Amino acid sequence: MIKLEKATLKRSLGLWAIVGLGLGYMTPTIVFDTFGIVSNETNGVVPLAYLTALVVMLFTAISYGKMVQVFPSAGSAYTYTRETMSPLLGFIVGWAALLDYILLPMVNALIIRIYMVSVFPSVPAWIWVVIYVAAVTGLNVWSMGKTSSLNSLLVVFEVVLIAAFIVLAFVKLSQGMGQGTILTTEPLFHSNIHLGAILTGATVVCFSFIGFDAVTMYAEEAVDQKTLPRAIMLTVFIGGAIFFVCGYFAQALFPDVSNFKVTDDTLPEIGLYVGGQFFKLVFLAGAFAATVASGLASHASVSRLLFVMGRNGVLPKKLFSYVHPKFRTPAFNVILVGVVSLLAIAPSLELISSFINFGALIAFTFVNLSVIAHFVFRHKKYKTGKDIFSYIIMPILGAGTTGILWYNLQADALIGGLVWVAIGLIYLMFQTRFFRVKIADFAFDDAEKSSAL
Template structure:
């Protein structure tokens, strides 16, 4: 009598994240302290209406957040826009969207390491930047390797610290305004609109600050690690609204207190702003909060991009794809993808911040546009849910508005961002041609963890289940 050996179960990501842990990861990724570091530049670009630029960007992102939430319910995968485009449009399109989005997701951990290098080089100019970058990247990589739970807890602690310091700044600014500084009152409408406000400059500034909102979309990368995948759409909206509220209020009080940015350093105004409202001690604490913000963003961005690489590797074939989709059996984290992100982040020791920033928004805005399009294709075209006024609004009007607004922002990004972004996209197209042998071989798509979850509509759930059966049969 013979018995067959039990089939080894594949190692999967651990479902350990609750709603607020995911929201905190999104907020950590967004880095609320950014509003102060970029204040001088954004105020000059917007014509002195920083909160209006954030408000415009927030409205654009809200339409896109709704689309992300809806597609997350349909395809609860860690692949985000890559998965939605692959499933709804075509796997080849999905690859190009994922490749373009990688430009932003891969660079943000590098940006954070670069910022930390600059902080420490200012204090210790005799020590090589390689030392700080290597030690910092190693620490962030090890924390991400250990477990998503530990990453989440450290991120939450750092996030609370920076939010507390932001609230203290607002309190000090309130007191200074009541004492006659700046506009002389916290209730002046000048930070939001004045006689010289121009819509063109506001949109231009909004293309800059939309970088600060990149993070709410990265929440979808944790779908396969959420205790309940139904909480992810709610976490997307919560992180966006809370983060947008912090940006708007902090921007309002800062602009009220500093209606003119003359004398402020354009790219690093944070220490000067802190000293102006609270003196030396508060400046030290505020800079410490900025370092905490960089660390929190590093943890969250490193975690999210490694999940995207993991899913893209899982959908490929060959030794490289198998390596990228490797999940550590003990820690249940995508170990090889995490280490790869760490290696890329080491280039922060030699990279130039202005050059890297010029690339960040290109892929994100393309991903946002495509996700809005997938909502239209999935619900309005494939499912033909356009029979009632409510369905037309949900499935056509709202995502079309999202497409238009994100395209407006995309067309207003800097020339450098457009040139280098298109170059990166061209490299992705060449890789796609090689992988598909000039489109003669189809891209493989394997969702594995993805399964249809309840949407609250029995008819829609049945249609989703039927779609999954068709996809499984096709595979």
């Protein structure tokens, strides 16, 4: 007889499957949606904003790569903070990160609803939300492998369409559209650019990179855990390259946004101007596929975070640490995320969408601090120049550059995030009887810990 509590997550994900999940989470086509906004913010140097954001994200990605080798658990920033600083602080970081992870599937459901209503305006909006959420939830319960396979197909479709855009942009530039030349420095530098504008634009596009951190959530489902650091860096570099190249060609084609009727979401018009009505429809199909891919990946990621928090006992263990004995997926968590995603039936989620940034920044900041806490304070890795550079300077740069994003965080997102953290603290006080009872510790198997200290 199978004991439900002994069931474990299934190791079924190879390197490229994990990278595909990370890219799916990042939604590469978002570069076209936000092009008008970023072009306005930066005075027409969108690719430079992405390049700046890539540099900022690399420091934090390197820190994620270090920590996932030491703690090969699905908990990501929550686990790293918990194990290097304190279980109480780890809970707060995990709780804050939940705001990022649990809201993104809901936002994806909202975007799908908007797409479908625009095509079928006579059909009630709630029907599309229910159908989409049911499909994504069912697939995530059934199999992580199947989720990954469908995600990979959708990501490939996105990449093919992005390649088609580049080819069409090449032709249009050759014919004199925009800058009228393929090789131009105008999208990267011109007399009207300012450092402040570039940093503001970089702050906006940095959140396009959210997803590389979610790669660490699949640590316990990776066929080989040693591939996780490579998967993180590949996700950042591939995603960054796509953003930069697409941003370059889009900016070369559209030196300013005067041709766009709607600058808040320029993807449809970019498709129209570059390839005509047919390509516009195909481009929209790609955006739809990108949203579904992001929905699949984000749904899977938050389910794993809830699973680890349940396994550690900071959430009700019987429910949140449950693994389906046949499918070997955290079925309760997947279904719970699906139920929360149904809130996308509501008419507007603009404010909720902005809260995502708060949770992501909490995670980014504490992953960098975890590197210092683990390697410097616990293992005294500060006696050589290499150690100082790797375990002090690099994570400080990661935390410092993340601070730039904190400075530019919307006031509504900051207030809402602090309210969410306050709720978590109240829950934590209830669980620990005002901190008189210790949070149950999850004991890592020594064999799972990295020897690369």
